[in-house]
Amino acid sequence: MPTILFDFLFKLYTFCQSVAKLTSLSFGIRTTTIMKYFLLPIFTFLLGSSALAEQPKNWQLGYQKSVTPVMDDLVFMHDYILLPIITAISVFVLFLILYAVWKFKASKNPNPTKTSHNTLLEVLWTVIPCLILVVIAIPSFKLLYKQDVIPKADITIKAIGYQWYWGYEYPDQKIAFEATMIETKDLKPGQPRLLATDKHVVVPVNKVVKVLITANDVLHAWALPAFGVKRDAVPGRINETWFKAEKEGIFYGQCSELCGIKHAFMPITVEVVSEEKYKEWVEMARVKYAMYPEKKFLVKKEQLELN
Numbered sequence: 001m002p003t004i005l006f007d008f009l010f011k012l013y014t015f016c017q018s019v020a021k022l023t024s025l026s027f028g029i030r031t032t033t034i035m036k037y038f039l040l041p042i043f044t045f046l047l048g049s050s051a052l053a054e055q056p057k058n059w060q061l062g063y064q065k066s067v068t069p070v071m072d073d074l075v076f077m078h079d080y081i082l083l084p085i086i087t088a089i090s091v092f093v094l095f096l097i098l099y100a101v102w103k104f105k106a107s108k109n110p111n112p113t114k115t116s117h118n119t120l121l122e123v124l125w126t127v128i129p130c131l132i133l134v135v136i137a138i139p140s141f142k143l144l145y146k147q148d149v150i151p152k153a154d155i156t157i158k159a160i161g162y163q164w165y166w167g168y169e170y171p172d173q174k175i176a177f178e179a180t181m182i183e184t185k186d187l188k189p190g191q192p193r194l195l196a197t198d199k200h201v202v203v204p205v206n207k208v209v210k211v212l213i214t215a216n217d218v219l220h221a222w223a224l225p226a227f228g229v230k231r232d233a234v235p236g237r238i239n240e241t242w243f244k245a246e247k248e249g250i251f252y253g254q255c256s257e258l259c260g261i262k263h264a265f266m267p268i269t270v271e272v273v274s275e276e277k278y279k280e281w282v283e284m285a286r287v288k289y290a291m292y293p294e295k296k297f298l299v300k301k302e303q304l305e306l307n
Ligand SMILES: [Cu+2]
Pocket: 161, 219, 220, 221, 255, 256, 257, 258, 259, 263, 266
């Protein structure tokens, strides 16, 4: 299919997605119902299915597709709690302003009222916003703890921020490597500009991955939108986060803490693969990216024995 047509269809799809969202807010019809039974089948047919790769898209509205339980909850919080409340408040305030402008205009009120206090109103406009905040706070705290408390991890990886690339370690597998951005001129088809890196962080699907995050020079931040993950990388400290990717594919993120002139050029590429493929990769990486080369160790040991 020609690229222009593909682009057009994609824009139309995103547009319909936002219309569906708005409709659902105005008329109480579920966005998911409209998308699931009407728009999605049409566009799936037109666009065809392609391998899952989550990255920012042109004309994108809303979040990238979620692939972890944490991100599912984040999207729910945004779509079904925050957005409806924000919209309702904005519409209500706009209505109040327009109503006041119309009702209290000078031509209708030659002698303005001297009213200055109304106890009931004042109590209401203090208590209602408090209640709204409580309604937002409960799921928000629940979500914060879900992100913060790391379940029993199957794999631990360490991400180290450098000016301007990321270093990775798999301490249990004794793997260490550095991933740098691929320059625009060297990109292969399918690799997104400013997001693809020469080496991927490879993790198995449906496993809890604990990420230890630190930096070697200045502040950076390891962020992956599709996973709902964003943590500061602080020199001399280790931050922790976790994710459990439930779909295979390639996912892109970026450094999200202004860290210097090439801040925009230290992307993150995570590849989620099947358990078998992950094992194969570990076997390969243990040789290719060995953290502590065996030989060096042996040399030291031999020297020790000689001494
Ligand atoms: Cu950075």
